[in-house]
Amino acid sequence: MLRKGSIAASLFWLSAGWLVLALVTTGFLLTDLYSRALDTTLTQTLDFQIESLTGALLETRDPQDPDIALADPRFERPRSGWYWIIHDGNGNLVNLSTSVVGIDLQAVGTAADALGRSTEVIDDPFGTRLRMVERVVSLGDDEYRITVAGNLTEILAMVDDFRGQAFIVLGAVGIMLAVMSAIIARIALRPIARLSQAVEAVREGDSAEVSGTYPTEIAPLAEEVNELLRSNAQIIERARSQVGNLAHGLKTPIAVLRNEAGAGKGPLAEVVSAETEKMSNIVATYLERARLAARTSVVGKKTDAVATLERLTRVMRKIHPDIAIAFEPRGKALPWFRGDEADLEEMAGNLLDNACKWSGGEVEVSLSAERGEKGSQLLIRIDDNGPGLSEADVDKVLRRGVRLDEKTPGTGLGLDIVKELVDVYGGSLELKRSALGGLLAELRLPTARLGGTARMPGS
Structure with missing residues (x-):
């Protein structure tokens, strides 16, 4: 379990946040690329249909010839969203597909591109969004505008389906990556947990030093802790020795003064006796404090x-x-x-x-x-x-x-x-x-x- 405030938790949430951002961005990018690809495919399909109608027109030389048609059955089905129409140079309707019956479908009003093609997106009376492509064809001295429309609503529906499926897949991938990130964080930080346990064992008295093998990143830390423990032990040992030396060094002169004062009589002897008693108490007090501080500074002691x-x-x-x-x-x-x-x-x-x-x-x-x-x-x-x-x-x-x-x-x-x-x-x-x-x-x-x-x- 990731504890709040731990390095593993921080790594997990940082990686999880980045994963969410990256996967959401990827989802929208893939959807946009898929939408562009479908729209390009639709435009290319409409260009092909225009070429077919142009070939039929040039073959028959009569724009009103009922034999002018497309093989795709969708152009024969009413309200299918797939239509074609032919206008003469004056804008009069001269031919159309069966699917256009009952629909007032106008020619494209936009300017032609470098390829001589005009495109536009409109909605038909039934609410179907259409991609319309138009070309001008010359037949003798006459010009005819051939317009073909494809069902763009079907493309948009396919894009929506793809978006939903993409986010489901990316969500599953994100969950797997998040779990993997958490596992990696725990495995990568396991040596730190072992180091923490080793330091705790020293503090609780189960070990005299930090033991174990650690990665190169934290091995110097373990060695520094051991060096600190050794230095602390040496300082405490020197402090104990100095406290003992001070005690022996002061007790003898104070005892001599006390004995000499006790052997004599008079105001001076009384003052010396009183003052040496105070000195003895002060020395005992601070020696006791030093002894307690030195003893309780030792790491790793425990008692039943x-x-x-x-x-x-x-x-x-x-x-x-x-x-x-x-x-x-x-x-x-x-x-x-x-x-x-x-x-x-x-x-x-x-x-x-x-x-x-x-x-x-x-x-x-x-x-x-x-x-x-x-x-x-x-x-x-x-x-x-x-x-x-x-x-x-x-x-x-x-x-x-x-x-x-x-x-x-x-x-x-x-x-x-x-x-x-x-x-x-x-x-x-x-x-x-x-x-x-x-x-x-x-x-x-x-x-x-x-x-x-x-x-x-x-x-």
Whole structure:
């Protein structure tokens, strides 16, 4: 099927439009040529009949001789559209065919051409269109005008029939050519579809590079994509190395300053301790952002979301043995998460850990798939029966380092890290009032459209 906006569809409609124009033009051209050929044949036939009458006139030497006649029986049948008449030099009628009886048929009034022939098209009293041809014949001192008329309506009817049949044949040819054009377009563009599938396989993690053999026109594109992937991998690897080097390079001086300040007393030591703490937090923040950006830029990662959430719930049950944690995958064949497994563990793990810390003893985790404005997405819902949050508190907890309860252990960076990861993957995080009475966290993430589907528990 040709998709709207595709190259194949554009080629098909362009070729189809050209075919329609070409075939319609061809149909009218063939009809005009056929009409001209029939009219020429009719004129030649009338010329022959005039020559026959001229020969009979010269033989009999009497224009009123009843033996002057034509062999064609149509000239003997009334209202046939085939007539002949002979006028003398004064325009008086001296002889005529049987078919002219009861018809007032006048001589041709047009001037003669280079061959001495005059032609005209008229309608007889019965509505039949006639082609009339006239010649002047000299018999001694007298001149006679011999006029022969042929049935032009029959010719026009034959042209109409030919036109109808021609357009039927040309229409059938056009349909066959259009189908052939569509087939050729699909076959010719098949390598592009294979290239698209190969790139999709790389994006979804089924392949490390674009593979396959392609025509010379698009083979350079496939190679450029592979070169881009290799260059991207090298850039990410260098970024990871530089992030690691920066971390090691800054941690040691900051630790020395902190230790030295902690060993001393006085206002200077307090200022140094406070400032080194700020430096440590800033370094940790930007190193974490760099780490997330580098990790999520890797093309081709995908994760079994069901298995990951199963593992997280088992871990959280051990960390929080007093909390009842229920996990329910909603669907028999859920798609995979299009991203790194560690990132999914960090996002879902932070949300689940917060739910356990603040719940009243009950936490529910569900996983489902939904289709939204961004296409297919995974929806992870984490409900708890804790105190919940107001709308103002929801805005506060998503800020880096903000904690509503300083007594509960933590750095306050968890939710903000989740938010940054969600933004990198193009997902969304919403905090709402839970049906259990506490907080509901809804995490939406992109799905891997190619590859396997997640297994169900116990499968």
